[in-house]
Amino acid sequence: MPPLRWPRRPPPRPPRPPLVLRLGNPRRRINIGLIGMTFVLSIFSGRLVQMQGLDSKVYEAAAVGQRTHTEKIPAKRGSITDVNGHGLAVTVEARELSIDPSKILPQDRPKWTKLLAQQLGKTEQEISAKLARTNTRYQRLATDVDPVVASRLLQARVPALSATKTYRRLYPAGDLAGTLIGFVGDDGDGLGGMEQAKNKLLAGRDGEQRVETGRDGLRIPMTSSQRTTPVNGQDVRLTIDRDIQWAAQESITGQVKKAGADSGTVIVMDVRSAQIIAMANAPELDLNNWRKAPAASYINKAAADVFEPGSTNKVITAAAAIEAGEVTPDTVFQVPDRIKCADQVLRDAHAHKSESMTFRQAVAESSNVATIMAARKVGSERLYRMLKAFGFGSTPGGGVPSAEAGLLPDYKSWSGSQNCTVAYGQGVSVTALQMASVYQTIANGGVKVEPQIIAGTTDTSGRFVPAPAGKQTKVVSATTAKEITTMLESAVSAEGTGLLAAIPGYRVAGKTGTANRYDAKLGRYEGYTASFVGFAPADQPRLVVLSVLQNPKNGHFGGQLAAPVFKDVMTFAIKSKKIPPTGSTAPPVRMRAGQ
Known part of the structure; x- marks a missing residue:
């Protein structure tokens, strides 16, 4: 009986050589990088040239426009008097009060609501509704406010309260010749009688002032301003005694x-x-x-x-x-x-x-x-x-x-x-x-x-x-x-x-x-x-x-x-x-x- 033969093992494989990372040409890589950077920088440079060179005045004007605000300077309305100069319709200085509701803290709102309502002669419901509009930064509270009242509220340090100089119309004699004299509406124009018939003469011409302000609404110091002086209205003397x-x-x-x-x-x-x-x-x-x-x-x-x-x-x-x-x-x-x-x-x-x-x-x-x-x-x-x-x-x-x-x-x-x-x-x-x-x-x-x-x-x-x-x-x-x-x-x-x-x-x-x-x-x-x-x-x-x-x-x-x-x-x-x-x-x- 012949002897048993076991299968022969295959010879072991030789070890693989280690992988070698072949690096590209460094000079070529650097050149490609420089080309990419040059392209990006050229885009930025072109935009910069456009903004600071070609369109500089446009952007400068837009920036100034965002900072510049025009404020009306009201003219003083002329008086209507009787034949002897007694005032039948006169104009006195007043204030227009406005506020930024977003600056009023919720816990302080009731306190300021009560104070403003008392001083301005308005209901607390009306003032509360204005202060609740926190999505806006401007709310007019009242016009024709007595300067003494306005000063009192400013001294009370109501947050974000501002006062603008204006005028209000008074009729010292009440109903004396009422329909003949007429009256002035909220926009300052005459709505009847002599107030309407002679409105252009009485009203004069408002002036204006252009100023630059920051994000907080305050004027930026040392910036330029333009002012047009108002022309006050003329007085009208009636033949009425x-x-x-x-x-x-x-x-x-x-x-x-x-x-x-x-x-x-x-x-x-x-x-x-x-x-x-x-x-x-x-x-x-x-x-x-x-x-x-x-x-x-x-x-x-x-x-x-x-x-x-x-x-x-x-x-x-x-x-x-x-x-x-x-x-x-x-x-x-x-x-x-x-x-x-x-x-x-x-x-x-x-x-x-x-x-x-x-x-x-x-x-x-x-x-x-x-x-x-x-x-x-x-x-x-x-x-x-x-x-x-x-x-x-x-x-x-x-x-x-x-x-x-x-x-x-x-x-x-x-x-x-x-x-x-x-x-x-x-x-x-x-x-x-x-x-x-x-x-x-x-x-x-x-x-x-x-x-x-x-x-x-x-x-x-x-x-x-x-x-x-x-x-x-x-x-x-x-x-x-x-x-x-x-x-x-x-x-x-x-x-x-x-x-x-x-x-x-x-x-x-x-x-x-x-x-x-x-x-x-x-x-x-x-x-x-x-x-x-x-x-x-x-x-x-x-x-x-x-x-x-x-x-x-x-x-x-x-x-x-x-x-x-x-x-x-x-x-x-x-x-x-x-x-x-x-x-x-x-x-x-x-x-x-x-x-």
């Missing part, structure tokens, strides 16, 4: 309340210059609380409200008839108490038998029928032209804010009855200002002067510059004006309707008016307009006073309600102006046909 204005408002306010009227108006005017010495309304607007008043109370009714004048308009019919030579004050009419006009029957205020009346008596007793008879002698065209000459249908000049033109239809469009009713003041509409101007014309010898409300202004140096005199227009002759004056003087006598307007020691000429009142809301005639307008002294006229009451409930005749207001205001005005009685007596006139 504060004392007479007060007397007029007191009288008409009391009578409106007594008569249960909707409203009332008084105008006092200088006969020679047509300057408006008083322009009062009742109720009047309290300028210190105008935000709480309804918008309807912003209207200056003396210049803007139109109404049918009634019998005060009869002087124009008389002027047209006398100027045309158709009648004289002594012309006698046979006057019934009613007259047919087209399809209407028109009546006198009181029933009476047919009687002979002089034209003077007809005006004194305010006969509608006799006035229609005189108007028929004149004709509608000539009456229309006289109404136009006295200013009906035209907006008065002279700078009275919100003045309206009224309504005077062309005579060609008058209805059959309107040809008669216009003669005694129905079918036309006027303002109180227009009617006062009519009597100024008669009192001034037939010369109409454009009503004036502005006495003058101050220039940039503070020098007073008087306003130009009102435009003068000859309407009727001096003879006609004198004859009408004697008729109006009779109307204030014991035989006229205006006896309650008589002033002891003075000769007074005037006329009552009682007209049906058109109510635009109801779309029909409802209630009455009671009025009286006249002048004194009758022989040397100095002042015109007109009083009007709208929709009185306790009585409705002008001689009953408006004449006493005329007397009160005229008495105060002539004493205030130191106008003495002339000492003369009214000449004897033929009042009745049988005399």
Whole structure:
């Protein structure tokens, strides 16, 4: 048996040689690195050249823009004064307070809320809501803050509280001539009356200052600033006399309340210059609380409200008839108490038998029928032209804010009855200002002067510059004006309707008016307009006073309600102006046909 053979082992492998890291060429590696670095640096260098070279001014301007802030420097608004320089609307220094809510710690918020609310006169809820807006860095807390209050809060070290100098508008006289003066809104612009009409003159021109500030809002020292100096507004001096204005408002306010009227108006005017010495309304607007008043109370009714004048308009019919030579004050009419006009029957205020009346008596007793008879002698065209000459249908000049033109239809469009009713003041509409101007014309010898409300202004140096005199227009002759004056003087006598307007020691000429009142809301005639307008002294006229009451409930005749207001205001005005009685007596006139 052959011997067993074991398999032969393979011979051992020889050991592998160790791995050898073959390094590249160092010079090539360095060159590649340098090329990469050069490329990156070239990009940075190009960008740097662009920023510091080509676009340097752009980035410089952007940086300055981020640091620069423009602050408005408010101009001081000019004052509105009465004719003697008493302030009716004045501007005083104030502060605007703002805060950065993000700087108020939550645990300190209740403390600062309570303090700010107490000092600023606001509710804690309002202040708390502002301080809770921590996502903003600016919250205005209040404007028109008294500088003393602002200083007190700054001394209390309220965090991030800042104060900016500004101004606030004050009205020392409250509601005195409120709707005439108007008021200023939160943006500093006038919103009514003279404040709006003369806003550009009063407001001046704000300045500004450009400063550079840091992230904390503080100015960066040693940086440049640009400043444009504000130009303060100019003062406006009115023709209004504060004392007479007060007397007029007191009288008409009391009578409106007594008569249960909707409203009332008084105008006092200088006969020679047509300057408006008083322009009062009742109720009047309290300028210190105008935000709480309804918008309807912003209207200056003396210049803007139109109404049918009634019998005060009869002087124009008389002027047209006398100027045309158709009648004289002594012309006698046979006057019934009613007259047919087209399809209407028109009546006198009181029933009476047919009687002979002089034209003077007809005006004194305010006969509608006799006035229609005189108007028929004149004709509608000539009456229309006289109404136009006295200013009906035209907006008065002279700078009275919100003045309206009224309504005077062309005579060609008058209805059959309107040809008669216009003669005694129905079918036309006027303002109180227009009617006062009519009597100024008669009192001034037939010369109409454009009503004036502005006495003058101050220039940039503070020098007073008087306003130009009102435009003068000859309407009727001096003879006609004198004859009408004697008729109006009779109307204030014991035989006229205006006896309650008589002033002891003075000769007074005037006329009552009682007209049906058109109510635009109801779309029909409802209630009455009671009025009286006249002048004194009758022989040397100095002042015109007109009083009007709208929709009185306790009585409705002008001689009953408006004449006493005329007397009160005229008495105060002539004493205030130191106008003495002339000492003369009214000449004897033929009042009745049988005399």
